Amino acid sequence: MTDHNTTDKTTADKIVSAEQLLLSRGVKPTPQRVVIADYLLQTDSHPTADEVLSAVSGALPVALSRATVYNTLNTLKDAGVIKEVLTEPGRVRYDANVSHHHHFVDVKTGQILDIPADKVEAIGQLLGDQYKVHGFQVLFYGELEQN
Amino acid sequence: MTDHNTTDKTTADKIVSAEQLLLSRGVKPTPQRVVIADYLLQTDSHPTADEVLSAVSGALPVALSRATVYNTLNTLKDAGVIKEVLTEPGRVRYDANVSHHHHFVDVKTGQILDIPADKVEAIGQLLGDQYKVHGFQVLFYGELEQN
DNA sequence: TCATGTATTTAGAATAAGTCTAAGTTGAGA
DNA sequence: TCTCAACTTAGACTTATTCTAAATACATGA
Ligand SMILES: [Mn+2]
Ligand SMILES: [Mn+2]
Ligand SMILES: [Zn+2]
Ligand SMILES: [Zn+2]
Numbered sequence: 001m002t003d004h005n006t007t008d009k010t011t012a013d014k015i016v017s018a019e020q021l022l023l024s025r026g027v028k029p030t031p032q033r034v035v036i037a038d039y040l041l042q043t044d045s046h047p048t049a050d051e052v053l054s055a056v057s058g059a060l061p062v063a064l065s066r067a068t069v070y071n072t073l074n075t076l077k078d079a080g081v082i083k084e085v086l087t088e089p090g091r092v093r094y095d096a097n098v099s100h101h102h103h104f105v106d107v108k109t110g111q112i113l114d115i116p117a118d119k120v121e122a123i124g125q126l127l128g129d130q131y132k133v134h135g136f137q138v139l140f141y142g143e144l145e146q147n
Numbered sequence: 148m149t150d151h152n153t154t155d156k157t158t159a160d161k162i163v164s165a166e167q168l169l170l171s172r173g174v175k176p177t178p179q180r181v182v183i184a185d186y187l188l189q190t191d192s193h194p195t196a197d198e199v200l201s202a203v204s205g206a207l208p209v210a211l212s213r214a215t216v217y218n219t220l221n222t223l224k225d226a227g228v229i230k231e232v233l234t235e236p237g238r239v240r241y242d243a244n245v246s247h248h249h250h251f252v253d254v255k256t257g258q259i260l261d262i263p264a265d266k267v268e269a270i271g272q273l274l275g276d277q278y279k280v281h282g283f284q285v286l287f288y289g290e291l292e293q294n
Numbered sequence: 295t296c297a298t299g300t301a302t303t304t305a306g307a308a309t310a311a312g313t314c315t316a317a318g319t320t321g322a323g324a
Numbered sequence: 325t326c327t328c329a330a331c332t333t334a335g336a337c338t339t340a341t342t343c344t345a346a347a348t349a350c351a352t353g354a
Binding site: 084086087088089090092104107115119120122123126127129130131132133134135136137138139140141142143144145147 | 231233234235236237239251254262266267269270273274276277278279280281282283284285286287288289290291292294
């Protein structure tokens with residue numbers, strides 16, 4: 001890029017950072033992968049594969065195939081760039097927030113919010129020593145108070 | 148039933164109790180439903196629909212169809228007799244333990260163990276008051292210590 | 295008893311998420 | 325420029341689940 005125009009760094013910056021992120025994880029930053037990673041990095045909506053496909057297909061000059069979306073999501077997951085989130089039967093959601101965190105599902109709207117790990121920190125230690133806990137995932141269901 | 152033979156009350160008792168359970172929840176206890184509910188009540192393995200079908204189809208004099216297994220599982224779920232458990236993408240597991248509890252997935256064996264709710268009791272209160280928590284589900288991943 | 299209506303079950307078709315295949319495209323390096 | 329491996333593509337395939345339409349069972353009332 002090395003762009004002289006500094007008025008809108010946002011897009012270029014995001015592309016650079018998605019690209020850098022992929023490079024840093026050993027994933028070749030193809031246009032398809034960059035555009036998908038970039039989309040996941042800038043949303044907090046925990047989209048499904050289909051939602052990624054619709055959101056992103058217009059951003060490429062060529063057709064984006066479903067196979068590439070799934071390939072890319074699996075590649076990014078294996079590289080630790082994104083995580084899968086299971087909140088309901090039958091569909092996997094994707095999350096570029098790879099820090100240890102949890103989720104709150106608003107049962108009215110379906111919205112899925114991130115809950116920082118430190119809010120529920122203690123859970124990993126609660127089981128007896130017959131369990132060696134590698135990790136855990138908390139899914140809260142409820143409503144957001146409208147304050 | 149009102150059986151004079153007391154040497155093996157187990158089977159008859161279980162059938163009676165599955166039957167009573169269904170009746171108490173307003174579900175007509177057809178042979179298919181009783182046999183499926185009974186199987187779920189006596190296992191702690193959190194089976195999938197296919198596992199229920201294989202486990203149970205021999206127990207009926209007639210063929211048991213996939214559609215009936217799914218219909219029954221959904222009926223039992225809607226009646227509060229069983230719960231769905233999501234531990235992995237793409238398949239739903241079923242659990243006749245409808246008490247509030249959590250799960251431990253042994254990453255070596257795939258075994259899914261119940262964790263009583265009182266072990267992680269406090270979690271429901273940890274979020275701020277902008278969240279009205281109706282319920283939550285913790286999924287632990289790890290290994291069972293072989294003591 | 296018989297008729298009839300409703301609930302249930304059945305086999306197989308349909309759907310939908312995800313994976314696979316086989317054929318093209320790309321692009322880094324010889 | 326040539327080559328080859330990596331990547332992408334369209335569409336076929338698989339698998340879990342739901343739907344459909346026809347058969348069965350069963351309760352109720354004439
Ligand atoms: Mn996956
Ligand atoms: Mn379901
Ligand atoms: Zn998240
Ligand atoms: Zn359980």
